[in-house]
Amino acid sequence: MILKEKAPSNASCVRLAAGIKQEQDVAFYLRRAYRNSEKVMVLNDISIEHDGERAQIDHLIIYTYGFIIVESKSIRGQVIVNEEGEWIRSYNNKWSGMPSPIKQAELQLALLRQFLIANTYDVIGTFLGIQQGLGARCYDVFCAISSDSIIDRSRAPQEVASRLVKSEFVTDVLDKTMDFKKFYQVVGKVFDSRPGFNAKELMHISNFILRHQSGTAEATNLNPFNVPKSYSSVTPPPSTVNHDANTTVVSCKHCSDTTPLSAHSGRYGYYGKCGNCGGNTPLKKPCSTCNNKETEVKKRGNVFTLHCDSCYSVTRIAVK
Known part of the structure; x- marks a missing residue:
């Protein structure tokens, strides 16, 4: 279910406009895959503040077993990730280093996790009747890169290479990570020890995050009990x-x-x-x-x- 769309915006700078388009492209694929899902909540373009720090998150996935952040990155040309997980990119036939979007997403996820755990009672409380806290949930990050880029991850650490994906494949890796057991996979379900949220709990948590966005209208317009029909x-x-x-x-x-x-x-x-x-x-x-x-x-x-x-x-x- 898409609870927050990517807000339309214009940019005069070419590179900024490309970044906006990349976020819109990823939001499109997420919408196509999960708009009717009761197990997956998608929040695009949200901002979280906690303990004096702020995280601007491109795409937050809240699903039955946890949380996933997808960082959208517009890259034209070639990208190389070396053995240390460092990024090098070509732009106008010139090579230069660039910050790792994987590391950026990890920092965002760490702040989100701290924010949720610090507000555990308000997030899940007795209203939901959840027996396990938020610390034991699954937390993952991925980086969705422009479809027309060239990625060389042959020397990248496996934990980095596995998190890099082109836009059109983003929902494939998300489905694999979320790993919903089919109804006929009885054995898989029995041995799946991941604590899970039900549909009402997912909506409650999603609305809590939306209401506590920094500097947005959602912080005043949404109520933690506002749920669809x-x-x-x-x-x-x-x-x-x-x-x-x-x-x-x-x-x-x-x-x-x-x-x-x-x-x-x-x-x-x-x-x-x-x-x-x-x-x-x-x-x-x-x-x-x-x-x-x-x-x-x-x-x-x-x-x-x-x-x-x-x-x-x-x-x-x-x-x-």
Whole structure:
């Protein structure tokens, strides 16, 4: 499932524009492979801050057994990785050294891991009922390089060479790393000791990371309990709604009275009864944030909330 797309952007610098295109290409392959998956969550172009450090991550994969960072690197020409894992590239027929994107991704992953472990209770808490912490999960990195580059990894250390992949093969190596056992591989499943997240836990963790991005709109717009319709059994408690959600008023469709309606449940869902004319009005309405019509009304205690399946916003409904 794609929870955050690569934001469109323009660049006047040729090299910067090439880097943006490379990230968009990798995001395209990830979208094609995992957009309908409930086991794989994809977050493109996110920023994490922890302990005074910041990591800008091109592509974060959160899956049943852990976390994978994919660093996109636009390289035109030839790349050589030597025995020490050092990178050399050709540009305009000139050779020069370059920082290792594998090492860069490893530093990003280390910060992400520290961030998650430091916030273990908030990330998984008692809400999810996970018995094992986040430290034992799988953590991996890969570097996706431009498809038209030439890579010489013949002398590179195996742990580096195995992490280099051209864009069009990125989902192949991800599938191999995630190693989901097919339903008929009973023996493999029995001996697979990796602790796993279920679908609701994956969504909860993904939303936690999105809400804590540095300097982005997601930090204020998302709620840790905002989950798609397929996970609608998760409903925010009243205290969470009061703190995180705005309030919307459903006016009577008969007399347009804006006095809060009295809430009721009927054959076609939740509705409000007008105290002025006595008419009934559905509480479901288009999302006030993105105007999406695919919304859902949920009730927890005496609190009614409107959930959007498009932007994942949650709005409290003013009712009596």
